[in-house]
Amino acid sequence: MASGKGMDDLANKTAQNVNAMLADQEAEVLRRSSANLAALKPQVSDPAAFDKLVEAVQESTAKNESVAQLKDRVVKLGAAVVKVAKEVAPYLV
Amino acid sequence: MWTLRRLPITCASILLLVAACANVPKEVVELSYRLGQDLGSLHDSYKTLVHQHFDSLRAQRIEYLENVWTPAFVAAWIEDGHLVAVATGKEVYSEEKSSFVLPTPGQEKPELLASVQMWSESALRQIDKKKGELLSPLDKDEKELVAAVAEAFARVIRGNAIITAHLNSLRNVQEVQDELLSALDLKDLRTTINTRLATASDKAQKALEEVKKADAIVAKRGARLKGRNQ
Numbered sequence: 001m002a003s004g005k006g007m008d009d010l011a012n013k014t015a016q017n018v019n020a021m022l023a024d025q026e027a028e029v030l031r032r033s034s035a036n037l038a039a040l041k042p043q044v045s046d047p048a049a050f051d052k053l054v055e056a057v058q059e060s061t062a063k064n065e066s067v068a069q070l071k072d073r074v075v076k077l078g079a080a081v082v083k084v085a086k087e088v089a090p091y092l093v
Numbered sequence: 094m095w096t097l098r099r100l101p102i103t104c105a106s107i108l109l110l111v112a113a114c115a116n117v118p119k120e121v122v123e124l125s126y127r128l129g130q131d132l133g134s135l136h137d138s139y140k141t142l143v144h145q146h147f148d149s150l151r152a153q154r155i156e157y158l159e160n161v162w163t164p165a166f167v168a169a170w171i172e173d174g175h176l177v178a179v180a181t182g183k184e185v186y187s188e189e190k191s192s193f194v195l196p197t198p199g200q201e202k203p204e205l206l207a208s209v210q211m212w213s214e215s216a217l218r219q220i221d222k223k224k225g226e227l228l229s230p231l232d233k234d235e236k237e238l239v240a241a242v243a244e245a246f247a248r249v250i251r252g253n254a255i256i257t258a259h260l261n262s263l264r265n266v267q268e269v270q271d272e273l274l275s276a277l278d279l280k281d282l283r284t285t286i287n288t289r290l291a292t293a294s295d296k297a298q299k300a301l302e303e304v305k306k307a308d309a310i311v312a313k314r315g316a317r318l319k320g321r322n323q
Contacts, residue, residue, distance in 0.1 A: 005188070006186075006188055006191035006192070007174070007186055007188075007211040007214075007215045008215050008218060009191075010173060010174060010215070011170060011173075011174065011215035011218070012219065013173070014166065014169045014170045014173040014174070015166060015222070015223065018162065018165050018166045018169055022161065022162060022165060025157075025161065026157065026162070029153065029154060029157040030154075030227075032153060033150040033151075033153035033154050033231070034150070034230075034231075035146070035147065035150060035238065037234055037237065037238060040143075040238055041238060041241045041242075042241060042242060042245035044244075044245045044248060047248075050248060050252070053252075054251070054252065054255055057255050057256065057259050058255060058258075060259060060262075061258050061259045061262045064259070064262035064263055064265065064266050065262050065265065067266045067269065068262065068265035068266050068268070068269050069269075
C-alpha cells in the first residue's frame with residue numbers, strides 16, 4: 001500500500017494556501033471563540049499567607065483538644081479536687 | 094501537700110476561665126461541616142459550567158472548520174490534486190516520481206484506485222490536522238482552567254475542614270467545661286454569666302441611645318440660643 005508522502009506534501013501546500021486565503025476570517029473566529037483565562041481563573045489569596053493561617057488554626061485546635069482531655073485528667077486527680085472546688089465556688093460567683 | 098494547698102487557686106482559675114467562654118452550639122459545627130459538603134457540590138457544578146463554556150467555544154471553531162475551511166480546502170485540493178484528471182483516467186499519481194503521470198497500460202484501474210485513495214487520505218489528514226490546530230489551544234486552556242479551579246476549591250475545602258475541626262474542638266472543650274461545672278454544682282454558671290453580659294450589653298446600647306438623644310437636644314438648644322443672640 002502506498003504511503004502517499006508526495007501526495008501529502010501537495011495537500012499540505014494546498015492547506016497553506018487556503019489558510020492564507022482565509023486568514024482574516026479565521027482570525028476573527030479565533031478571537032470570538034477564545035477563552036479569557038485571566039478573567040476565568042479564580043483569584044485566590046496568597047498561598048503562603050493561607051498556609052500560615054492554617055498552621056495557626058491547627059495549632060490552636062490541638063491545644064483545644066488537649067484541654068478537652070482535662071476531664072479525664074481531673075478525674076484521675078480524684079474526688080478531693082471536686083470537694084475543695086465546691087467549697088471555693090460560692091466565693092467566685 | 095503542695096498540690097492540695099494550691100488546689101483552690103487552681104480550681105478557681107479553671108472556673109474563671111471556663112465560665113468566661115462563649116457558647117459554641119453544635120449547630121455551628123454541623124453548619125461548617127455541611128458547608129464543606131456543599132463546596133464539593135459547587136465544585137462539580139463549576140466544572141460542568143467550564144466544560145459547557147469550552148464546548149460552546151469548540152462548536153464555533155468546528156462550525157468554521159466544517160462550513161468554511163473544509164469546503165475551501167476540498168475545492169482547492171480537487172484542483173491541486175488533479176482529481177478530475179485521475180477520475181477520468183487521464184492521469185494517475187506516481188509515488189516514485191512524486192507527480193501525476195499517464196496511467197500504465199493494463200494497470201489503469203488499480204492505479205486509479207490507489208491514486209483516489211491517496212488523494213482522499215491526504216485530504217482527511219489535512220482536515221484532521223486543521224481540526225487539531227483549531228481545537229488544541231482550547232483543550233489546553235480548558236485543562237488549565239479546570240486545574241486552577243480544582244486547586245482553588247481544594248484550598249477552600251481544606252480551609253473549611255480545618256475550621257470545622259477547630260469548631261469541633263471548641264465544642265469538646267465546652268462539653269468538658271460543662272461537665273466540670275456540673276460536678277461543682279455550678280451548671281448554670283456559664284448561662285448566668287452570658288445572660289448578664291448580654292443584659293449589660295443591651296443596657297450599654299440603651300445608654301448610648303440616650304446620650305445620642307441628649308446630644309441632639311443640646312445641639313438644638315445651642316442653635317436656638319445662637320439665633321437669638323444674632
